[in-house]
Amino acid sequence: MSILYHYTTIDALQKILEDNGKIQFLATRYDYLNDKGELELGIDLLNKCLIEIEEKLNIDTSLRLSRHSKTVGEQLKHLYEIENAGLYTLSFSENADSLPMWRMYGSDCNGIVIGLDTNSLLDRVREKEFQQYEIKYRPMMYLKKEVKKEIELAYEKILGSYTGTTTYGLENEYSNIVHQLCINIKSKHYKYEREWRITLFDWDVPREGQTPQITTEYRIRNGIMIPCKKLSFPSSALKKIVVGPTHNFEQSKKSLKMFLESKKINLSNIKIEQSKILYRN
Numbered sequence: 001m002s003i004l005y006h007y008t009t010i011d012a013l014q015k016i017l018e019d020n021g022k023i024q025f026l027a028t029r030y031d032y033l034n035d036k037g038e039l040e041l042g043i044d045l046l047n048k049c050l051i052e053i054e055e056k057l058n059i060d061t062s063l064r065l066s067r068h069s070k071t072v073g074e075q076l077k078h079l080y081e082i083e084n085a086g087l088y089t090l091s092f093s094e095n096a097d098s099l100p101m102w103r104m105y106g107s108d109c110n111g112i113v114i115g116l117d118t119n120s121l122l123d124r125v126r127e128k129e130f131q132q133y134e135i136k137y138r139p140m141m142y143l144k145k146e147v148k149k150e151i152e153l154a155y156e157k158i159l160g161s162y163t164g165t166t167t168y169g170l171e172n173e174y175s176n177i178v179h180q181l182c183i184n185i186k187s188k189h190y191k192y193e194r195e196w197r198i199t200l201f202d203w204d205v206p207r208e209g210q211t212p213q214i215t216t217e218y219r220i221r222n223g224i225m226i227p228c229k230k231l232s233f234p235s236s237a238l239k240k241i242v243v244g245p246t247h248n249f250e251q252s253k254k255s256l257k258m259f260l261e262s263k264k265i266n267l268s269n270i271k272i273e274q275s276k277i278l279y280r281n
Helices: 010-016 038-057 069-081 099-105 118-125 144-160 170-184 188-193 249-262
Strands: 003-008 022-029 085-093 112-117 136-139 195-203 216-221 224-234 238-243 271-274
Touching: 003 010, 003 099, 003 118, 003 238, 010 022, 010 112, 022 195, 038 069, 038 144, 038 170, 069 170, 085 224, 099 188, 112 118, 118 136, 118 224, 136 170, 144 170, 170 195, 195 224, 238 249, 249 271
Parallel strands: 238 271
Antiparallel strands: 003 085, 003 112, 022 085, 022 224, 085 195, 112 238, 136 195, 216 224
């Protein structure tokens, strides 16, 4: 069984495990993430890779999408920043016990890590209810060679079925590629996070004529209201809880079990472990 992990605080855990037998996470609007420049980084790197790939594949000049890549990038930024819609993301990690992640995302080692079964996550995002939101579930890319591989595969695919003689019609295809990949690119300096993201595209606040989607909710961080979308998963997906390095483990384990039982969550398939990191707060 494979597990992905979500670093959070004890306070947040109480909101994540609700009384309805579900695990409720808040996916954050991309421009309220810790690194606001991620999207721009992704678009810029995709466009740079595109030029190199066109050279490698010897694409005819008349069909080169790189001539329009700047326009595509600006259109997407406008869509995400100005229009009444945005990308919302929920992050997980392959690392269950990482000191820098405890410090950054786990309340400076006073938090907790929630481990969910990857098959349960995948089954959930494949459900019909989620598909209308252009939902994606994939690992982050940190290295240029990873991005180039994705772009090259996508480029060859759209060119293979294209019969035109100009880029008309191809621009939309490339825009879709950038739209799908740009939010899954991160600086190589964060490679240690081994991050996976569930990402959805949705209206922020539906206006007249727009089909209502997932209601936008808000949480407060440093005095700012953060737009979020609530995503629910079955409680059976919960397989492990790792207690932060600074906790009294026996006390924490005892109260966690009491809390989980109060939420009608079956403890038989859930491991509660202590962080193996030695850390003095």
